[in-house]
Amino acid sequence: MMDDAPIIIEGLDHTFGEGEAGKQVLFGIDLRVERGSLTVLMGPSGSGKTTLLTLMGCLRDVQAGSARLLGTELNGADEETQVLLRRRLGFVFQAHNLHESLNARQNVLMGLQVHGRGEPGRHHLAASHLLETLGLGARMDYLPANLSGGQKQRVAIARALVSNPEVIFADEPTAALDKTSGLAAVTLLRDLGRLRGTTTVMVTHDPRILELADSIVTLEDGAIVRNETLARAG
Amino acid sequence: MTLILTALLGRLPIGYLQLTHNPGRLMAALAGVAFANVLVFVQLGLAGSMLESVATPYRLFQPGLMMISASGAQTLSDASKIPRQWMIRALAHPDVEGGKEIYLGQAKWLSGQQTSSSIQFIALNPDAVDFVRHDLSTPLSGLALEDSALVDLRTRFIDMGVFENTSPDAAITFEMQNRQLRAVGSVTIGGGFGGDGVFLVSDQTFFRLFPQRSSAAPNHILLKIRPGANHDKVAGELAQLFPADTVRVRPITSAMAEEQRYQMTERPTGLIFAFGVGIGLLVGVVIAYQVLATDVADHIREYATFKAMGYRMNFFVSVILEEALILAAIGFWPGLAFSQLFYMALAHLTNIPIFMTSERAVAIFVGTVAACALSGLMAIRKLKAADPAELF
Ligand SMILES: Nc1ncnc2c1ncn2[C@@H]1O[C@H](COP(=O)(O)OP(=O)(O)OP(=O)(O)O)[C@@H](O)[C@H]1O
Ligand SMILES: [Mg+2]
Numbered sequence: 366m367m368d369d370a371p372i373i374i375e376g377l378d379h380t381f382g383e384g385e386a387g388k389q390v391l392f393g394i395d396l397r398v399e400r401g402s403l404t405v406l407m408g409p410s411g412s413g414k415t416t417l418l419t420l421m422g423c424l425r426d427v428q429a430g431s432a433r434l435l436g437t438e439l440n441g442a443d444e445e446t447q448v449l450l451r452r453r454l455g456f457v458f459q460a461h462n463l464h465e466s467l468n469a470r471q472n473v474l475m476g477l478q479v480h481g482r483g484e485p486g487r488h489h490l491a492a493s494h495l496l497e498t499l500g501l502g503a504r505m506d507y508l509p510a511n512l513s514g515g516q517k518q519r520v521a522i523a524r525a526l527v528s529n530p531e532v533i534f535a536d537e538p539t540a541a542l543d544k545t546s547g548l549a550a551v552t553l554l555r556d557l558g559r560l561r562g563t564t565t566v567m568v569t570h571d572p573r574i575l576e577l578a579d580s581i582v583t584l585e586d587g588a589i590v591r592n593e594t595l596a597r598a599g
Numbered sequence: 600m601t602l603i604l605t606a607l608l609g610r611l612p613i614g615y616l617q618l619t620h621n622p623g624r625l626m627a628a629l630a631g632v633a634f635a636n637v638l639v640f641v642q643l644g645l646a647g648s649m650l651e652s653v654a655t656p657y658r659l660f661q662p663g664l665m666m667i668s669a670s671g672a673q674t675l676s677d678a679s680k681i682p683r684q685w686m687i688r689a690l691a692h693p694d695v696e697g698g699k700e701i702y703l704g705q706a707k708w709l710s711g712q713q714t715s716s717s718i719q720f721i722a723l724n725p726d727a728v729d730f731v732r733h734d735l736s737t738p739l740s741g742l743a744l745e746d747s748a749l750v751d752l753r754t755r756f757i758d759m760g761v762f763e764n765t766s767p768d769a770a771i772t773f774e775m776q777n778r779q780l781r782a783v784g785s786v787t788i789g790g791g792f793g794g795d796g797v798f799l800v801s802d803q804t805f806f807r808l809f810p811q812r813s814s815a816a817p818n819h820i821l822l823k824i825r826p827g828a829n830h831d832k833v834a835g836e837l838a839q840l841f842p843a844d845t846v847r848v849r850p851i852t853s854a855m856a857e858e859q860r861y862q863m864t865e866r867p868t869g870l871i872f873a874f875g876v877g878i879g880l881l882v883g884v885v886i887a888y889q890v891l892a893t894d895v896a897d898h899i900r901e902y903a904t905f906k907a908m909g910y911r912m913n914f915f916v917s918v919i920l921e922e923a924l925i926l927a928a929i930g931f932w933p934g935l936a937f938s939q940l941f942y943m944a945l946a947h948l949t950n951i952p953i954f955m956t957s958e959r960a961v962a963i964f965v966g967t968v969a970a971c972a973l974s975g976l977m978a979i980r981k982l983k984a985a986d987p988a989e990l991f
Contacts, residue, residue, distance in 0.1 A: 452908070
């Protein structure tokens with residue numbers, strides 16, 4: 366039977382730098398992420414969470430071991446394979462990374478345009494609709510400079526979600542937000558994910574978010590020390 | 600504007616939005632592009648005016664052939680003397696209908712205590728009305744009157760205003776080479792490399808001004824060719840009649856083109872213009888590069904984000920080229936306007952024939968676009984720093 370888990374990692378190592386100066390930060394990671402789940406990565410600072418996320422998300426070259434993302438081996442994947450894979454993913458960064466000279470709607474449109482010209486009218490509608498869903502209906506023509514931190518983060522989430530990605534990677538998406546809007550943003554990510562069957566992998570320190578997770582993976586010193594799958598009703 | 604560009608590009612006009620988001624930088628960039636444009640326009644304008652002043656004396660004559668001694672054949676004014684018998688020989692050719700001698704001489708014209716202009720005299724027989732431009736035939740026949748001259752209204756270093764309305768009935772007398780000359784009309788030629796102005800006189804007047812010159816040794820011989828005959832072919836056949844390397848026979852238009860080429864490629868002046876154009880281009884490329892590279896550096900996180908989203912290199916290239924083309928397309932116009940003003944001021948102050956031509960404007964526009972695109976392509980290297988792995 367074909368294994369349809371979107372992320373399957375086996376024996377993954379990672380080293381920054383080379384030779385004497387090299388520093389290994391990931392050691393023999395084995396991990397499997399189920400389709401449609403919300404997986405949380407946690408662990409102390411410097412334990413390798415971000416490094417693991419960028420490797421799974423095809424943003425960093427895999428050096429040793431195997432990482433299969435959406436059925437494609439990332440170890441040795443060429444530029445074009447990476448580009449095409451990235452288009453099936455969504456990223457929410459700790460910093461919103463919105464483009465300062467594009468307004469909210471234009472920033473979201475960038476998430477659609479990567480798939481080609483499409484029908485401009487339909488793109489426009491999809492972006493507006495999603496921003497409305499996220500409570501930004503009145504802010505669509507605002508530049509990022511005129512939005513609050515929480516609003517910017519929601520625009521960034523809209524940009525990540527608008528193209529219906531198969532996997533969403535988020536690294537401390539709530540770090541820049543206060544508690545309530547942080548939780549609201551993650552709830553939103555999870556709900557939209559559930560609705561669309563999207564797989565989400567998220568790094569976070571926020572204990573309240575853990576309650577929303579299907580699976581919690583704990584890293585320490587570059588190795589997985591705990592991997593709990595939470596039984597969930599429904 | 601955004602909508603138009605979106606339709607045009609098939610994507611959001613990121614470059615346009617980015618540039619207009621920072622008006623201060625945009626203004627500085629446009630000023631830089633305009634400045635570089637002015638530099639190039641001025642150089643090409645001066646070069647053009649040189650070509651124009653080379654061409655003007657040739658345009659005094661009807662199209663035909665011109666014989667010149669092979670030594671000093673590069674320019675109209677440096678021509679060595681040639682034997683007049685050669686004209687007789689050339690006249691034997693069935694397609695040659697007539698010939699006339701041209702004598703050249705230089706003299707100083709003291710117009711005040713301090714100022715003097717070096718005048719290039721062009722002398723030919725007043726009967727040669729068929730050999731000169733139509734509008735000059737009547738003034739030329741007027742030169743049959745002893746010691747009369749057509750003076751050059753564009754003569755440098757001298758205010759020629761008083762000569763503007765000279766005519767055979769209202770002649771103005773002036774002194775040159777210790778002779779009283781009468782200005783009975785005027786031409787508009789202007790200073791070139793042979794002098795500060797060109798005066799036309801009859802051959803007889805010429806011999807009185809330059810007593811050492813003999814009618815047997817003109818500087819050029821003009822040949823009138825039977826209508827319908829091929830000028831190049833006749834020129835080739837005539838050249839066969841003379842010992843090799845003694846004389847050159849060319850259509851007047853070729854002689855003009857050759858002198859233009861000579862002045863542009865074999866004299867330091869041409870090099871100086873080329874150098875000036877090069878400097879202008881360099882300034883433009885450097886300024887545009889500076890602006891585009893800074894812009895890339897300022898948006899490196901956004902570009903890295905786009906990379907993470909799956910945008911390919913050609914997307915970034917197209918954004919930077921979009922910016923480059925906007926700079927070129929907008930910066931060109933103030934550059935053109937300033938250059939036009941500069942030309943007008945220069946023409947007014949120095950009397951040189953400097954003016955805008957549409958060919959030059961188009962060429963510089965294309966050059967501006969190319970230079971900005973080049974800067975953009977160089978700025979693309981800065982994109983290497985956009986690493987999506989560093990975003991988290
Ligand atoms: N680009 C890099 N070059 C060299 N070392 C790096 C680089 N990025 C991370 N590291 C090192 O790798 C180790 C793991 O870093 P990583 O960012 O993955 O940790 P983290 O678990 O995300 O920490 P935090 O919770 O602070 O974000 C750390 O020791 C860090 O110093
Ligand atoms: Mg981290």
